Amino acid sequence: MSNSVNQNIKPIGTRRNKTGNLEISGCDITELAKKYGTPLYVVDEKTLKQIAKEYKNAFSSYKNVKMMYASKALMTGAIAQILHKEGFGFDVVSGGEIYTVHNAKIDLNCATFNGNNKTKDEIEMAINYGIGRISVDNFYELSLLNQILEEKNKKQEVLLRITPGIECHTHEYIQTGQIDSKFGFDLSQIDEAVDLILNKYKNIELKGLHAHIGSQIFETQVYYDEIGILIKELKRINDKYSLNLNEINIGGGLGITYTKEDCPPSVETIAKTIMEAIQENCKKYEIEEPILYIEPGRSIVGTAGVSIYTIGSTKQVPNGRKYIAVDGGMADNPRPIMYEAKYLAEIANNKQGSKREKVTVAGRFCESGDILIKDIELAEPKAGDILCIYNTGAYGYSMASNYNRVLKPAMVLVNNSQSDIIIKRETYEQLVQNDVLR
Ligand code: LLP
Numbered sequence: 001m002s003n004s005v006n007q008n009i010k011p012i013g014t015r016r017n018k019t020g021n022l023e024i025s026g027c028d029i030t031e032l033a034k035k036y037g038t039p040l041y042v043v044d045e046k047t048l049k050q051i052a053k054e055y056k057n058a059f060s061s062y063k064n065v066k067m068m069y070a071s072k073a074l075m076t077g078a079i080a081q082i083l084h085k086e087g088f089g090f091d092v093v094s095g096g097e098i099y100t101v102h103n104a105k106i107d108l109n110c111a112t113f114n115g116n117n118k119t120k121d122e123i124e125m126a127i128n129y130g131i132g133r134i135s136v137d138n139f140y141e142l143s144l145l146n147q148i149l150e151e152k153n154k155k156q157e158v159l160l161r162i163t164p165g166i167e168c169h170t171h172e173y174i175q176t177g178q179i180d181s182k183f184g185f186d187l188s189q190i191d192e193a194v195d196l197i198l199n200k201y202k203n204i205e206l207k208g209l210h211a212h213i214g215s216q217i218f219e220t221q222v223y224y225d226e227i228g229i230l231i232k233e234l235k236r237i238n239d240k241y242s243l244n245l246n247e248i249n250i251g252g253g254l255g256i257t258y259t260k261e262d263c264p265p266s267v268e269t270i271a272k273t274i275m276e277a278i279q280e281n282c283k284k285y286e287i288e289e290p291i292l293y294i295e296p297g298r299s300i301v302g303t304a305g306v307s308i309y310t311i312g313s314t315k316q317v318p319n320g321r322k323y324i325a326v327d328g329g330m331a332d333n334p335r336p337i338m339y340e341a342k343y344l345a346e347i348a349n350n351k352q353g354s355k356r357e358k359v360t361v362a363g364r365f366c367e368s369g370d371i372l373i374k375d376i377e378l379a380e381p382k383a384g385d386i387l388c389i390y391n392t393g394a395y396g397y398s399m400a401s402n403y404n405r406v407l408k409p410a411m412v413l414v415n416n417s418q419s420d421i422i423i424k425r426e427t428y429e430q431l432v433q434n435d436v437l438r
Helices: 029-036 045-058 079-084 095-103 119-130 139-152 185-201 220-239 267-285 335-339 430-432
Strands: 015-017 022-024 040-044 067-068 088-093 111-113 133-136 156-163 206-212 246-249 289-294 305-316 322-326 345-347 356-362 369-378 386-390 410-415 420-421
Touching: 015 119, 022 206, 022 420, 029 040, 029 305, 029 386, 029 410, 029 420, 040 185, 040 420, 045 079, 045 267, 079 095, 079 420, 088 095, 095 111, 095 119, 111 119, 133 139, 133 206, 139 156, 139 185, 139 206, 156 185, 156 220, 185 220, 206 220, 220 246, 220 267, 267 289, 267 345, 335 369, 345 369, 356 386, 369 386
Parallel strands: 040 410, 067 088, 067 289, 088 111, 111 133, 133 156, 156 206, 206 246, 246 289, 322 356
Antiparallel strands: 015 022, 040 305, 305 322, 305 386, 345 386, 356 369, 410 420
């Protein structure tokens, strides 16, 4: 396979086996469905490790790069452990993500705490666990953080999250770097924040700047522009305040290939752009190349993950669409209903000889908008067939809910013909465990 993992639709080692069934890493999808039930999230360990290695190799010539996996894409203890072994730290955005990393016996020193409204409890928790960096988002947080640090008599290294004023061409809801954004300090507010840190908030130690421009990005130019702004600001602040800030965190955002229309650059290409942009801007502004933090999420776990469903009822609208309904939907993958996200899928059991039919894959939730895939050609789908939807590793489980009081699916990790549960299927007892009866 010569493509970068994020340029593929399917996990490495996805093929039809001798029986005509779909398999991933030697695991027959229909067998997985039998053994673990459906809906089921499946994550291919080989694909996950391959993309982690691609990132490592692509940046190997850079003097100091810290790869921080964006936990929000998919966070479980096992995923954290695998990626940590591959050399990744973590971008964490909540007490829950911090606790999951801690629970996986990973030192939080390798993590950055991001977010536009971190609570006092969460900040205290992060500090207690020895978080590596906090990316401070706004003036309120600066003051709150310093107050907490004073109470604890501790110091904390931070980055300032800035809004670089760059619009990338992705869905409006997942753009983040534009000027009118809830995230970060406006460029015109940076000096006031630096002044406060240097003169008032003595327990806060500023190390550099952080930005994130958006998600599911296909253009390299936006990274180029973002880095230009980060380095220009770093130089300006260092000169004005006689500082030696030398860290930039450029966020995540590299896109993946959900359908054939998606053409994201390879990890190697994006890494080249990033390193060239740093080199050129550091030359231009006469500063040393900074320590670089990158925070990929979707491109790390997206392609490695698929969702498996069992097809149930079907409905042919007279002179209209044919709907096939599966046993999951918007609660285990809210991306289609939230962002009109598109996916590819195929029937996993052997359908040789079946003719292809255009159908719409509906979820089982009580909402007309709960459509997982509109108008896709599948091999004569029937009740009992197993459907495999590709590219659901990122922002599927992590955004899952219990809508309609439906249980959250299990997740299995597959590798070398072996499958292991990494998230157990929720039970009805767990569903009601926090209910208080009267
Ligand atoms: N760093 C920061 C500060 C972020 O806000 C994000 C994503 C990332 C890194 C990781 O970005 P990625 O490499 O995954 O694109 N739920 C949406 C995506 C929201 C992304 C939010 N921030 C979706 O399903 O498309």
